[in-house]
Amino acid sequence: MKLASLKSGGRDGTLVVVSRDLRHCRPVPAIARCLQAALEDWDACEPQLRQVYEALNSGVFPDPLPFAPQACASPLPRAYQWADGSAYINHVELVRRARGAELPASFYSDPLMYQGGSDSFIGPCDDVVASPEWGVDFEAEVAVVTGDVSMGADADAAARSIRLVMLVNDVSLRHLIPAELAKGFGFFQSKPASAFSPVAVTPDELGSAWRGAKLHLPLLVELNGKPFGRPDAGTDMTFDFGQLIAHLAKTREAEAGTIVGSGTVSNKQGSLWGSSIENGGVGYCCLAELRMYETIEAGKPTTPFMQPGDTVRIEMLDAEGRSIFGAIENRVCGLSHPGC
Amino acid sequence: MKLASLKSGGRDGTLVVVSRDLRHCRPVPAIARCLQAALEDWDACEPQLRQVYEALNSGVFPDPLPFAPQACASPLPRAYQWADGSAYINHVELVRRARGAELPASFYSDPLMYQGGSDSFIGPCDDVVASPEWGVDFEAEVAVVTGDVSMGADADAAARSIRLVMLVNDVSLRHLIPAELAKGFGFFQSKPASAFSPVAVTPDELGSAWRGAKLHLPLLVELNGKPFGRPDAGTDMTFDFGQLIAHLAKTREAEAGTIVGSGTVSNKQGSLWGSSIENGGVGYCCLAELRMYETIEAGKPTTPFMQPGDTVRIEMLDAEGRSIFGAIENRVCGLSHPGC
Numbered sequence: 230m231k232l233a234s235l236k237s238g239g240r241d242g243t244l245v246v247v248s249r250d251l252r253h254c255r256p257v258p259a260i261a262r263c264l265q266a267a268l269e270d271w272d273a274c275e276p277q278l279r280q281v282y283e284a285l286n287s288g289v290f291p292d293p294l295p296f297a298p299q300a301c302a303s304p305l306p307r308a309y310q311w312a313d314g315s316a317y318i319n320h321v322e323l324v325r326r327a328r329g330a331e332l333p334a335s336f337y338s339d340p341l342m343y344q345g346g347s348d349s350f351i352g353p354c355d356d357v358v359a360s361p362e363w364g365v366d367f368e369a370e371v372a373v374v375t376g377d378v379s380m381g382a383d384a385d386a387a388a389r390s391i392r393l394v395m396l397v398n399d400v401s402l403r404h405l406i407p408a409e410l411a412k413g414f415g416f417f418q419s420k421p422a423s424a425f426s427p428v429a430v431t432p433d434e435l436g437s438a439w440r441g442a443k444l445h446l447p448l449l450v451e452l453n454g455k456p457f458g459r460p461d462a463g464t465d466m467t468f469d470f471g472q473l474i475a476h477l478a479k480t481r482e483a484e485a486g487t488i489v490g491s492g493t494v495s496n497k498q499g500s501l502w503g504s505s506i507e508n509g510g511v512g513y514c515c516l517a518e519l520r521m522y523e524t525i526e527a528g529k530p531t532t533p534f535m536q537p538g539d540t541v542r543i544e545m546l547d548a549e550g551r552s553i554f555g556a557i558e559n560r561v562c563g564l565s566h567p568g569c
Numbered sequence: 570m571k572l573a574s575l576k577s578g579g580r581d582g583t584l585v586v587v588s589r590d591l592r593h594c595r596p597v598p599a600i601a602r603c604l605q606a607a608l609e610d611w612d613a614c615e616p617q618l619r620q621v622y623e624a625l626n627s628g629v630f631p632d633p634l635p636f637a638p639q640a641c642a643s644p645l646p647r648a649y650q651w652a653d654g655s656a657y658i659n660h661v662e663l664v665r666r667a668r669g670a671e672l673p674a675s676f677y678s679d680p681l682m683y684q685g686g687s688d689s690f691i692g693p694c695d696d697v698v699a700s701p702e703w704g705v706d707f708e709a710e711v712a713v714v715t716g717d718v719s720m721g722a723d724a725d726a727a728a729r730s731i732r733l734v735m736l737v738n739d740v741s742l743r744h745l746i747p748a749e750l751a752k753g754f755g756f757f758q759s760k761p762a763s764a765f766s767p768v769a770v771t772p773d774e775l776g777s778a779w780r781g782a783k784l785h786l787p788l789l790v791e792l793n794g795k796p797f798g799r800p801d802a803g804t805d806m807t808f809d810f811g812q813l814i815a816h817l818a819k820t821r822e823a824e825a826g827t828i829v830g831s832g833t834v835s836n837k838q839g840s841l842w843g844s845s846i847e848n849g850g851v852g853y854c855c856l857a858e859l860r861m862y863e864t865i866e867a868g869k870p871t872t873p874f875m876q877p878g879d880t881v882r883i884e885m886l887d888a889e890g891r892s893i894f895g896a897i898e899n900r901v902c903g904l905s906h907p908g909c
Contacts, residue, residue, distance in 0.1 A: 240609065240824070269580065307824060309647050309688035315754070336752075343754040344684040348649035348824040358720070359820065380698070381904070402820060412676075414655070414683040415755015421821040480699065480742060481761040484580070484647060484688040564721070 230275075230282045230431045232393065233555075234264055234302045236352060241265060242302040245294070246281045247428050251555055253293035255285055264305055264429075268485045271376055271392060275431075298555045303350040303425035304395055305374065308488050311347035311423065313370070313399055314340050314473040315492035316466050320518060323495070327521035340468045340476045343415050345399075345423065347488070353427040353555065356562040357400050357535075363419075364404030365535040365561050368493040369450045369514035369543045371462050372397045373470050374429060378483040387478060388442040388471030394435060396426035396448070396543055397490055398557050403517055403534055425488075426543070427555030435553070442469035444545075446553075448494045450514055451542040458512035460496035462545075493518065502526040537563040570615075570622045570771045572733065573895075574604055574642045576692060581605060582642040585634070586621045587768050591895055593633035595625055604645055604769075608825045611716055611732060638895045643690040643765035644735055645714065648828050651687035651763065653710070653739055654680050654813040655832035656806050660858060663835070667861035680808045680816045683755050685739075685763065687828070693767040693895065696902040697740050697875075703759075704744030705875040705901050708833040709790045709854035709883045711802050712737045713810050714769060718823040727818065728782040728811030734775065736766035736788070736883055737830055738897050743857055743874055765828075766883070767895030775893070782809035784885075786893075788834045790854055791882040798852035800836035802885075833858065842866045877903040 233254060234242030241263035245254040260277045261267035267274040284290060315321055321341065322332045351357065359365045374393040379386070405419035432439045438446045445463030449456070468476070473489050494514045503522030504510020513519045520530030535541070544556040571589060574582030575596070581603035585594040600617045601607035607614040624630060655661055661681065662672045691697065699705045714733040719726070745759035772779045778786045785803030789796070808816070813829050834854045843862030844850020853859045860870030875881070884896040 307649050309649060310686060312686075312757075335748075339748075339752070341752055341754050342757050344686055344757060346650060346652075346684055346821060347687075348827055349822055363820065405820070408675075408679075410753050412679070412681055413750050413755070414681050415753070417652075417682050417684060418816070418820045476758070480703065480745070480758045481686060482689055487688055 230279050230434060231428045232264060232278065232304060233296070233428045234304050234306055235300050236302045240307060242306045246278055246285055247296050248285045248293070251296055251428065251552060253285055254296040255281055255290060255293060257281055265308070265486045268374065268376065268392060271485065298427035299354045301354070301427040302352045304393070304429035305350070305425070305486060305488065307349050308347040308486055309484055310487040311345040311490070312342055312477050312487065313345050313490035313492060314342045314468065314476070316340065316468040316473060317492055317495040318467045319465050319497050320493045320495035323518055323521040327524040337467060340473055341492070342473065342476055345420055349422055351422045351424045351559070353424055353557045355424060355559065357559050358562050358564065359402060359421060360564045361534070361536050361561070362404065363402035366401045366403050366516045367535070367541040367543070367559070368399040368401055369448050369458065370397045370399055370491045370493055371444050371448065372425065372488050372490040375474060375483060375487045375489065376485045378474060378478045378487070380478055380480065380482045382475055382478045384469070384471035384475045387474035388469070390474060391432060391442070391470060393429040394432055394439070394444060395429040396545060396554050396557060398424045398541065398543055398559055399490060399493070400424065400559070401515070401517070424557050424559050426557050430553060438547070442471040446545050446547070448514060449544045449546065450512070453539055456506045456512065458514045459506060460494050460511040460514060462491065462494045465496050466491065535561045537561050570619050570774060571768045572604060572618065572644060573636070573768045574644050574646055575640050576642045580647060582646045586618055586625055587636050588625045588633070591636055591768065591892060593625055594636040595621055595630060595633060597621055605648070605826045608714065608716065608732060611825065638767035639694045641694070641767040642692045644733070644769035645690070645765070645826060645828065647689050648687040648826055649824055650827040651685040651830070652682055652817050652827065653685050653830035653832060654682045654808065654816070656680065656808040656813060657832055657835040658807045659805050659837050660833045660835035663858055663861040667864040677807060680813055681832070682813065682816055685760055689762055691762045691764045691899070693764055693897045695764060695899065697899050698902050698904065699742060699761060700904045701874070701876050701901070702744065703742035706741045706743050706856045707875070707881040707883070707899070708739040708741055709788050709798065710737045710739055710831045710833055711784050711788065712765065712828050712830040715814060715823060715827045715829065716825045718814060718818045718827070720818055720820065720822045722815055722818045724809070724811035724815045727814035728809070730814060731772060731782070731810060733769040734772055734779070734784060735769040736885060736894050736897060738764045738881065738883055738899055739830060739833070740764065740899070741855070741857070764897050764899050766897050770893060778887070782811040786885050786887070788854060789884045789886065790852065793879055796846045796852065798854045799846060800834050800851040800854060802831065802834045805836050806831065875901045877901050
């Protein structure tokens with residue numbers, strides 16, 4: 230089943246069921262006023278939503294609405310929780326190696342996770358409004374949405390709480406990060422509003438690509454229309470989503486509608502210096518990673534961060550080459566030129 | 570005006586207007602289904618809520634409901650954002666001094682703030698369920714609830730967005746903090762669900778005690794029925810709430826219903842070794858601070874963290890000695906004895 234939220238209809242948008250081929254959608258106000266409401270009453274809402282989904286796919290509705298990602302908010306336009314892990318240790322190891330530091334062994338047993346701001350996300354095709362001086366970067370990730378999770382839930386129980394899967398651009402302001410992390414309290418200003426894929430899907434929609442609480446498909450990233458990354462999201466993921474959610478719930482409950490991110494998808498490259506797609510590698514899911522390889526190789530990075538007008542596109546295709554979640558497409562706009 | 574949320578009525582509770590003397594309350598379902606909804610439509614809801622408040626205070630309602638803090642959830646039982654500052658630098662300076670480190674000068678110009686979990690808070694009189702091995706501590710603070718705040722808002726505009734003021738017990742798991750902060754991503758498991766005061770009040774309710782976007786009254790903390798702290802929340806607050814909100818909104822918008830905390834209230838003590846209330850000082854708003862003074866004086870702390878059965882009470886009185894927000898009263902329960 231595929232779900233989205235149109236921007237119309239207030240802060241939580243309008244919940245729509247989206248056809249498998251992403252061509253059509255159908256508002257379902259009689260089932261739930263928004264996605265958050267459906268998640269809070271999932272056992273009652275899910276079978277009804279699924280009926281609409283099957284009907285939409287079989288084409289029985291006359292004049293179904295065309296589905297336009299540009300009209301979408303993030304599936305949860307705002308959420309009560311957005312907790313982002315960093316499950317691809319290769320990414321973390323690179324950060325450390327680029328500054329000559331060792332990776333603590335505990336990083337392989339104790340997940341990294343930060344609490345993100347969740348009161349408003351930008352839409353999948355919205356602009357990122359930020360000063361280029363802040364070092365604007367994208368981070369392409371996979372994210373899940375949970376039902377209620379008990380405090381102390383183990384990884385298996387946590388994995389069973391997963392209701393939906395989506396993609397995310399965890400926008401990051403790299404030049405604000407060092408000073409912020411040096412203060413010891415983690416990210417804050419350096420993590421502005423994230424953007425999620427137009428569509429969130431139930432795990433069954435992913436077929437055999439969803440196994441072991443990981444999504445085993447390449448995550449496709451384009452920068453200004455050129456391929457930039459295609460690492461497999463199921464490879465080199467040290468912690469699966471069950472483990473990430475269990476980490477979150479160790480000392481507190483998590484409520485329905487909690488979003489948990491994978492962290493920047495990152496595969497180990499054949500070469501110590503990394504490898505771009507042009508050179509036959511899997512490329513990268515953020516500019517920082519390429520810049521770290523550049524630093525390791527040449528002592529300093531040469532690729533700039535995003536400038537006003539630059540656009541990142543994040544998508545995932547199924548085995549038949551069809552877009553699963555629709556594409557995130559975020560263009561950067563400077564503060565003084567909100568219209569770019 | 571004073572507002573609260575009864576636990577009954579689902580995840581967002583039932584919004585009630587509370588009389589100034591905290592004796593009575595009145596549900597207002599015709600005005601807003603919950604406090605979050607009122608905050609999102611504040612210009613329309615606020616005058617109607619105020620009418621109910623005046624009528625409740627003047628005693629015109631026959632058989633008003635008695636107000637029972639034990640029946641309350643936190644005023645926002647869950648929120649889209651809970652961002653906690655650390656505006657009392659004395660507290661931060663002590664942490665550093667206890668481990669022999671210097672305080673960076675930038676800490677006086679750049680606020681510390683972390684993103685807290687907000688998907689579910691415990692109620693003002695609920696138990697804190699936690700393992701005593703985690704080092705359970707309280708942190709008594711002041712918090713505000715905002716309306717919508719534009720990205721880049723200055724401190725004055727940010728201060729004008731303040732809709733409500735309340736108290737908070739920012740429960741902290743001290744023994745989990747060092748390893749968590751060492752990972753560099755800030756607090757996560759070490760900050761479980763917080764508890765807010767039974768009642769949130771509009772700033773006008775505080776009279777002259779609310780000025781310069783600070784609350785100038787002693788914050789009263791009792792541990793197991795004995796006075797433990799009474800520092801003035803308006804003293805030694807390096808950043809006012811306008812500055813804290815502006816910090817939050819530097820790189821992103823903040824949506825209505827955002828909660829911003831002051832950080833542990835802490836006054837400079839006359840003595841380098843601190844001073845308990847028994848010794849004529851203002852005491853402390855968390856156990857960690859007393860333990861830091863003990864460490865500075867004797868090389869190690871002697872006061873233990875909270876044990877199962879221990880109760881902290883946090884309250885604030887007006888000039889006439891009347892409780893403004895009602896009292897937070899949280900008892901600690903161990904994981905294996907949820908009923909203590």
